[in-house]
Amino acid sequence: MASVETRLKVPSAAKKGEIVQIKTLASHPMVSGQTKDSNGKPIPRDIINTFTCSYNGKQVFKMMLEPAISANPFIAFPLRADQTGTLDFVWVDDNGAVYKDSAQITVT
Amino acid sequence: MRLSPSRSRLSRRRALALGAGAALALAAGFKPRAALATPDDVKKWLAGIGPGSPQGGKVTIGAPEIAENGNTVPITITVDSPMTEANYVKTIWMAADGNPAPGVARFDLTPANGEAHVEFRIRLAQTENVIAVAQLSDGSLWTASRPVKVTIGGCGG
Numbered sequence: 021m022a023s024v025e026t027r028l029k030v031p032s033a034a035k036k037g038e039i040v041q042i043k044t045l046a047s048h049p050m051v052s053g054q055t056k057d058s059n060g061k062p063i064p065r066d067i068i069n070t071f072t073c074s075y076n077g078k079q080v081f082k083m084m085l086e087p088a089i090s091a092n093p094f095i096a097f098p099l100r101a102d103q104t105g106t107l108d109f110v111w112v113d114d115n116g117a118v119y120k121d122s123a124q125i126t127v128t
Numbered sequence: 129m130r131l132s133p134s135r136s137r138l139s140r141r142r143a144l145a146l147g148a149g150a151a152l153a154l155a156a157g158f159k160p161r162a163a164l165a166t167p168d169d170v171k172k173w174l175a176g177i178g179p180g181s182p183q184g185g186k187v188t189i190g191a192p193e194i195a196e197n198g199n200t201v202p203i204t205i206t207v208d209s210p211m212t213e214a215n216y217v218k219t220i221w222m223a224a225d226g227n228p229a230p231g232v233a234r235f236d237l238t239p240a241n242g243e244a245h246v247e248f249r250i251r252l253a254q255t256e257n258v259i260a261v262a263q264l265s266d267g268s269l270w271t272a273s274r275p276v277k278v279t280i281g282g283c284g285g
Contacts, residue, residue, distance in 0.1 A: 039242035039243055043247075052228075052251070054228050075240060078240070079238070080238045080240040080241060081235070081236070081237060081238065081240075081241060082235070082236040083233060083234070083235050083236075083246075083248075084233065084234040084235075084236075085233055086229065086231045086232050086233060087228075087229065087251075088224060088227050088229070088231070088232040088233070088250050088251050088252075089232065089233060089248065089249070089250055089251070090199060090200040090201075090248075090249040090250060090251055090282070091199070091200075093248065093249070094247070094248060094249050095246070095247070095248050096246070096247035096248070097235075097237075097241060097245065097246050097247070098241050098242050098243040098245055099240060099241060099242065100211075100239075100240055100241065100242030102240075
């Protein structure tokens with residue numbers, strides 16, 4: 021399994037109550053299970069199937085992914101900034117591998 | 129769009145490996161593949177969401193009218209609803225009626241999101257309809273769908 025890299029775009033500061041846009045990307049091939057290798061053997065499915073975002077320990081967003089999600093899944097969603105703290109992002113793939121990233125947001 | 133370079137960029141080796149993978153995937157895409165989903169499959173998939181049938185409205189799907197590359201079709205789903213503890217969008221589903229399997233994604237939202245809006249990229253095997261269903265915290269189901277013309281199908285959805 022190729023190494024998976026994650027990238028985040030989270031504003032470092034926001035006003036209390038402001039709705040900020042969170043953008044995430046994981047470099048993952050998202051093998052759909054529909055493709056075959058050069059010998060005609062099906063390539064087993066291997067996708068990121070779950071993505072979650074927690075805000076100071078509380079889950080605020082979850083996505084369940086199917087093979088119809090493109091490779092290197094890009095996921096963006098809004099979040100209401102109401103307290104200074106940490107955003108934790110977790111991606112889980114079919115092999116049970118867990119990829120984590122986090123970001124700080126300062127709310128004034 | 130530029131994401132912050134908090135992680136290292138693609139190495140040359142990795143870029144080459146990705147390229148080779150893409151070529152393979154492309155070759156595989158031209159071979160016959162499993163049967164594609166039909167509108168009936170989507171109905172079954174919808175029934176699996178839960179009781180009740182969704183009504184039209186509140187949900188807006190943003191998608192290109194024509195997607196040149198079915199491997200990455202940018203999609204947005206917006207639901208016209210407050211996002212308060214008393215009244216919010218709990219779940220959004222997306223399906224596609226011409227892919228090998230109808231399900232595309234499920235999103236669980238919370239009032240903390242402030243707005244009911246998601247953005248992501250999907251694979252479409254052919255010209256087909258994308259369908260979004262949203263469930264609000266009061267249990268009501270809302271839906272929208274729109275066709276997307278695909279020039280080159282995303283191999284095997």
